[in-house]
Amino acid sequence: MPPGAPLARKAPSASSASSASSASSASSASRVSTAPDETRAPSTPRTPPPAPPDRVSALAAALAPAPAPDSLPTPALLPVETTSFVDRHHELAEGRRLLTRSRLVTLTGPGGVGKTRLAWRLAARAERAFPDGVRLVHLSDLHDPALVLRAAAEALGLPEPLPARSPLPTRSPLPTRSPLPTRSPLPTRSPLDAIVRHVRDRRLLLVLDNCEHLLPACADLVAALLRRTTGVRILATSRHRLALTEEHLLEVRPLPVPDPDGDLTDPAAHPALTLFADRAAAVVPGFTLSPANRASVARLCHRLDGLPLAIELAAVRLRVLGVDQLLERLDDRYRLLAAAGPAAPSRHRTLRAAVDWSHDLCTPGERSVWARASVLTGSFDLETAESVCADAETDTGTGTGTGTGSDGAPSLRTPYDVLEAVAGLVDKSVLTREEHWSGTVRYRLLDGLRHYGLDLLRRTPGAEADARRRHRDWTQRRVAAYERAWFGPGQREIAARLRADQDNLRTALEFSLTTPGEALAGLRLAGSLWFHWYACGAPGEGLHWLERALDANPEPTPERARALWVAALLLTAADDEDTSRARQLAAEGRELALGLTPDLRRPAAPSAPAEAAHAEYVLGLTLLSGDDPTGAVAHYDSVPAGVPAPGHLPALAALDQVQLAHALVSLGQTDRAVVLCEQTLRRCERQGEDWVRSSALRALAHAYTARKQWHRAESHAREALRRGLALHDVVGVAHSLDLLIDITTALGARERAAVLLGGTDRLRAANLWPGTTCSGRRDGERAARRDREAHLRRSLGRGPFERAYRRGGTLGLDELVSYALQQEPQQAVPETPVPLTARETEVALLVAEGLANQQIADRLVIARRTAEGHVERILGKLGFHNRSQIAAWATAQGSAAERS
Template identity: 35%
Template sequence: MSRNTVRRALALESAPGDRRGTQRTLYDANESAIKRELRRDPEIAVRDLAGALGWEHAASTLAKYAARARTELTAEADSERSEVAASSASPHASLPRFATSFVGRDTEVARLRSLLGEHRLVTITGPGGIGKTRLASHVGREVRRAFPDGVRFVGLAGLLSPELISQAVFEGLGLAGRDQQGETAEEALLEHLSDRHILLILDNCEHLIDACADLVHLLLQGTTNLRVLTTSREVLAVPEEFVFALAPLQVSAAGEERSAAGVGSALALFESRADAVLSGFRIDESNREAVRRVCEHLDGLPLAIELACARLPVLSVADLAERLDHRLDLLTTGNRAAATRHRSLAATLDWSHDLCTSEQRVLWKRASIFTDGFDLAMAEEICTDADFTAARILDAIMTLVGKSILIREERAGAVRFRMLETIREYGQGQLDQDESRDLHLRLLDWINGKVSELVAAWPGPDQVRINAWFRVNRANLRSSLKWALEAQSDVAVRRTGAEVVSEPWFLWAGGFSVREHRLWLDRAAAAVTDPEGRGRVLATMALVQTLQGDRHGAAVSLDAAHRLATDAGHVETLDFVEHTRGLAAYFAGEAEAAEPLLLSALGRYREREPRGGLRSALDVHLGMLYAYKGQADESRRHYAEVQERGVTSGERWFRAYAEFGLGAIALAEGDADRAHQMALDGLAMIRDFDDEIGATLILDLLGWVESVRGHGERAAVLIGSASKLWGAFGKQLYGSSHWVQVRERYAAAAEALLGESSYAQLYADGAAKSVSEAIGFALEEVSDRPAPAARTSAGPLTKREQEVANLVAQGLSNKEIAARLVLSPRTIEGHVEHVLQKLCLTSRTQVAQLIGSATGPTAPWPSAG
C-alpha cells in the first residue's frame, strides 16, 4: 500500500471499530455497482440510478454515495492518466492495458496484495481462460505505489525456446545493454535487480516451466527486495514459491434473492460483457435465472463467459442457456477423466467452433499457426488454397473478430489480429499432422521470402519499414525457426531455416539482438550439413563473433567457413570471409594485416556486387582503419562514398555509421562542434533500427565530444551509458584496445573537470539507462529546461528548498537528507525536483557547482589520434 495510506492510519486517534452495520458497510456493499452505472452514464440522475440498482434505502443516502463515487472515479482517472504518461516515457515499464473493465475478484486482489507483502514469489495457478493474466495485471496496477522501482510485466506466451527466457526478461525490463563486459543476461539481471524494490510479473510460464523456475530461483537468491508474481497452469515448484490457486468466479445459487449490487462476480462479468455487445443489457428478474444457468454451466470461467456473451447478438439468454446445456452435457459425458473446468472451457470452445461456418473453422485452425499475431497479408499468403481464396479471407477474419475468436489490435496505424492462447491451442488441436506440417512450411517459406526482400531492400529507402515488420513478427520468426531447425528428418527445411538467419548478415540490427542472432546461428550450424549452407552460416557467425570481440571464436568460424565455401565453390561466401578476416584483424590492432585483406575484399565486391549492402559496410570498416592509421583524407573518402550512396538510394543505416566516422575524424582534427552535430545526425538515423551496436558506438563518440566541449556532466553520463551498453552484447568497443584507450583519455578529461566523486555518480546515472533512455538523453529529448547558460540564482527557492539544496551541495543522498530533516524520502525527492526545476538545472552536481560558485579547471583535452 502507499505511504499515504499508512500515514492516514497512524494519524487516527483510536483504532477504527467494527464497521459492520454502519453506513460505510452499505456503501462498501454497493460501491462497485454504483461506479459501474456512473461509468456507463456519468450524468445519471439519482432516481434512475436507484432504479438500476434496485435501491431500497433513502434517496438522499444514494445521492451522497453517488457524489462520493464520482470523486473516487475522478481520482482513479487522474491516477490512470499519470500512469499512461509514465508508461509512455518508459515503454518497457507499462502493464498491459485492456479494452474492457476489470470485474469482480475483490477478495483475490486483497489476498494477493497481502501475499506479496509476505512472500517473495507468488504463483497464480489455474486452467486456461480463468483470468490469471488479467488478475496479475490488475494486482500489479493496484500495488505499484508499494514498489518504488516499478512494476514490470513480461509476457512469455509467444516465447518457445527456454534459452531465450533470460533475454526476454532482459528486454521486457527495458534493460537492453545494462550488463557489462560480456556478462550473460542472467548476470546482468542480477546486477540490475540486486537491491531494487521491483515487482516482476512473469505471465504464462507453463510451457517453459523448468527454465522459468530456474531463472526465478536464481533471481530471488541473488537479490534482496525483488518480488515475483507469476501466472502458470503448473506450479514452479521452487522453495520460495507460494501457490495461489485461482478459483472460478462466484455464481449465486438458484432462486437466491440478490440486488444488482450483490450479484455474484460471474453474473457481474456476464452483465458487463453482455452490455458491450448489447448496449443497455441488464440482469433483471426476467433473465437472472438464465444468466445464472449459463455462468454455472461454464463454471464461472471468465473466458468462457466472454465467448458466450459474444453470441448474444443472435441468441437470447434463454436460447444461450438451452444450447449451452445440451453441448456441455454431450462433452462432459464423452470425457469424464478431464478436469471439470477444462471440460467446461473445451465445451465452450467446441460450441463456438460449431457455430462457425466451414470457412471460419478453416481460418481458425490455420491462423493458429501464428504466434503473437498476424496481419491480413500474412493470412492471405499462408492460410489460403484453391478452395479458400485470398478474396474470402477478409470476410472470414471480420466474422472471427465478431465472434471473439480473433482480437483486433492497431499499432502505429497497422492492424493486426491475434488469438488468446487458449483459443490458439484449440485451433492447433484441429490440425492433423499433414496440415500442421504444410502450414509450418508455408510460414517458413514466406518468412524466407521476407528475409530475401529485406536483404535486397537493406541498402534502400525501405529499410525502416521492413525492419519494423521484423520487429513486430519476432515471435513468428522464433517459432518458425524453432520448428525448422528441429526438423531433423528434412534436410531442405533445415537449410531454409539456416538461410533465414545467415543471409541477412545484419539481422542483429534488423530483427534480433546480437546475442539472439548468435544463438540461432549456433542452432543453424548444428542443423545444417551441406557445405554451401553451413559455410554461409559460419561466415555470418564469424562476423557476429567479431563484433562481440570474440576473436578466438571468430577465427575458428572463419577457418571452417573458408574450407566449406572452397569445397562448395561458393565465391560470395569466400568474399565475405575475407572481409570479416580484415575487420577482425583491425579490431585486434593488426592494421598492417587488416589493410590488404579489406582492400582485396573491396576488389571482389566491385567485381561481384554483394547483396545486403556489404560494400557500404566495407567502406565503413576501411574508413575506421584509415582513421586509426592517421590517414584522415583516405578515411574521409570511404565515409563520403557511403554517404553518397545513401543519399542516392534513400537508405539511412549505413549513413548513420558514416556520420559517426566523419564525426570521429572531425573530433581528432579539433572541430568538436562539427563532430557533435554529425554524431547527433547519425544517432537520429540509427534510432529507427534495433541496432544496439551502432547506437552504442555513437553514444560513446558523443561522450568524447562533450568532454572536449567542456560539458563534463553530459560526458560522464554518455560514457557511462555506452560502457554499460557495450556489455549487453560483447566486449567494450569491439574488444579493440585502441578504441578503449581513446575512450579512457576522454573519460579522464571529464573526470578531471568534475572530480572523481561527481564523475562516478554521473557515470553510474548513465549506466542505469536503457538504449532508448540513453538516446533520448543524448538528443536532449528528456528535458525542455534551458541550457546551463540560462540558469538563475537560488533566489526563487523556498526556505525548505534552500535547506535541501545546501544538503544536496554537500553530497548527501535523498535518504540522508530525509534523516537529517526528519522527513520522508518521497518528500525530499519532491523538494530536489523543485530545486532542479527552479534553478533550470539537470543534475545534483550542477546544484553543488552553482551554490559553491565552483568552476572546474581547464583540462588538457587529448586528441582521438
C-alpha cells in the first residue's frame, strides 16, 4: 500500500506483510513467532511505563539470547514464521551487540540474501528490551517518498495524519455566479512532528524494511527520531546504507557453502544444505540429505552462491526434477547470465537465474498471468486477477486458451483460464496465498518476482501500459459499484475490501496521474472514493490525491466539480482553523456544476445537477464547522426539496438531515432535532446501513445531552461509537468520544472521564485526530474542554486526576475505544481497609496506571510470574474480577488518602 504522504493501515491496514526475499524466505505472512519454529497468536497491546534511563548495560542484558517473549504488541506485528529459520548465529549475535551500542543498525546486502527474515528474528529476540514493543514498517510497495510517514504512522498504530500540502487549485475557466474570496494557502502540518510527539516518551524498536528505493525520506525520518527522541531505536534493511553519522552497518552475506568434495557427514553444520533439505522436504515428502545426494546438493548450493531465495526456488523444482537434473539445467542458465558481462550486478546474475527457473516451471498461460499481475502491488483477489490478466478482447466461444493475446502471450479467454493459471502459480510458489479475515483468499507476488514479471511485460511495447490501464479501469468500475452500494447493508464489507485494496488503489491513481492522457480518469477515481476517504478514516490521504488530480485537470468538467466538493468535505474533517477555504472549494464546485451542460458523449461522467446538490450539502457543513449553526440551519432549510437528481448520493442526502439536527441542538431546538434523527434512523434501518446510522445516533446523543437525559445520551453515544469503529470511521469515533467524556462526567464517573480526556487530548496533540466536535462549534468546544478538565481536576483531586489522565495518554485508538465501551464495574469500592500487603498495594497502584504484568515486573525488578501472582492475589482479596476494578479501587484509595 503506498501509505500516504503523511498518511499513517493498519495502513494499509492496515497493513500488508512485506514480501521481500528472506534469509530463509518463507511464504509471506502477516504475523511472527519469536521462538524458532513456533507460531503464536498476537496478544493485547501493552501500556508503557515511564521510560527508565537508557543504560547500555541493561539493554545488553535484555538483548542476550533468551527464550522469546510470549507476544508482540499490535499493530504492525512481525509476520508469523511459517517455515523454519536456518539460524545465522554470527549475524544474530553481532546484531544484538550492535543494538546495544547504536540506536541505528542497518542490515545491508544483495536482494534475496535474507535481510528481511534476519531483521524479523533480531527484532523478536530484542523485544523484551523495549517496553513499548517492536513495530514493523513495510516499504517495499511504496513508490512515493511522501508516503513514508504514512507507513510509519500506520505501523505505530496512529490515526491517519494530515499531509503537509500545497494549496488546492480553485480556479476554473468558467465564470462563477459571484466572486469568491481570495484563496489562502492551507496550513502546513508536520506529520513528522506528530510521529515524534507520539513516540517521544516511549521505548520501542522500529523496523524499517526495504529502504533502498526511498533513501532520502527514510533518512529524514530516522534522523528526526534519533535527534528528538531518546528511547526509540531503529533497525533498517536496505541494499544501500542510509548514510547517517549514527548508522552502524551489519552486512548480511550469503549462507556459507561447503566444499562439495569435503566432509559432508554433518549436514546440520552447513546452513545452506539445511535450508535446501528443509524446503525440499516440504514439496517432496520424505526428502532427506543422504550420502547419495549430499555432494550434488552442496554443488547446487555452491552454484547458487548460497543465496537463500535462489536455494528455495531451486528446492521447489524437485517436484519435477532431481537434484542432478537441476544441476544440468543450471549450466545453461549461468552461461546465459554470464554473457551479460562484468557490468551486470551480481544480484541480477544469481537472483534472476533463480527466478528464471521458477518461470520455466510455468505453463504459457501462467507466465502471462505472472507478467500481467506484476502491475499489481500488495495483495489482490481473484476478481482483480481475472480483470487484469484476461485478454482484453474475450471470445464468447469455448475459451480453450489457444492462440495469443494482444501482448503476444498465450490466450486467456475466460475467467476460468485465469483461475487455472492462478492456481498453478500458487502451486509453484510464485503467488503467495493469503487468508483475509473475511474468509476471502487474496494473492501476492513476492517483490523480486513482481519485478521479474515487469521486466517480461516491458519486452512487449505497450503491454505494461495496457495492463495498468485495465487495472485502473477495473478499479474504477469496482469503486463505482461500491459507491452505489454504500448506502446499504454491505458497508462493513466494502470498507474492509477498500482497506485491503489500498495498495492497488494508490497504484491506479499513480498511473493515472503520471501517464499522459489518463489524468481525467485519475480525477474521476479520486472523487469517486469520497466515502472511503471521509467515512473510513483517510481524509488526509484523500486530500493528497485530490490536490494532485485537481492540479492535473484544470478544465471545467463534472469530475472537477465533484473533486472540489470532496476536497471541501475532507477539509471539514481536517480541523483547519479557517473553514473559509473549505467553503470556497464547495462554492466553486457548486458554481462549476451549475454552469455545465450535459455531454452526451460521456455518459459515464458524474451528473452535473447531482454534483451541485452534493456541493450544497458540503456548504452547509462548512457553516456548521465554522461556528455558525444559525447560518447552517438557514442554508439547509433553503435547499429546495424535490425529486433527487439522477446520480445523487443517498448517503449525503441522509447526512444533510443529521447535520441539520446538530445545528438545531446548538440553537436549543432539540425537539425538531430528535424528530429528524429518528426519521433518519428509520431510513437507515430499512436500508441496513451503518455509517449514517452512527452519525444519527451521535446526533441523538447530542440532543439528549443538551436535555441532560444522560443515560439515554450514553446509550446512543456508545452505539454510535461501536458502529463507527467497525467502519474505521476515525472522524465519527472522535466525535463520539467527545460526547462520552461529557456524559461520563455528568454521570459521576469522573476517573473514567479523565482517562478518556487524556486519550483524546494526546491524539489531538499529535495532529492525528480530527478536532471538530459533533456540534461543529470549535471555539466553544475548546473552552468547554478547558472547563471540563478544570472540573475533573477539582473533583478528583490533583493526584488521581493526573494518574487517570496519564493513563489515557498511553492508550492507542483501539484501546481507547475499548475502554470507552466497557461498562463501569458494578463492585462497590470497599470503604474499610483491605488486608493487602505493601507490595500488593504497590502493584495495585501500578495497575491503576495502566501497566501490564511485564511492565510491572520491569518497574519493580521482579519476575513476570511474580507480578502475575500479586495481581491474582489482589483480585481474590478484593473479590474483584478484572483489572479495571483494581484500578478503580486503587484510584479511590489514593483519593481518600489525599483527602485525609
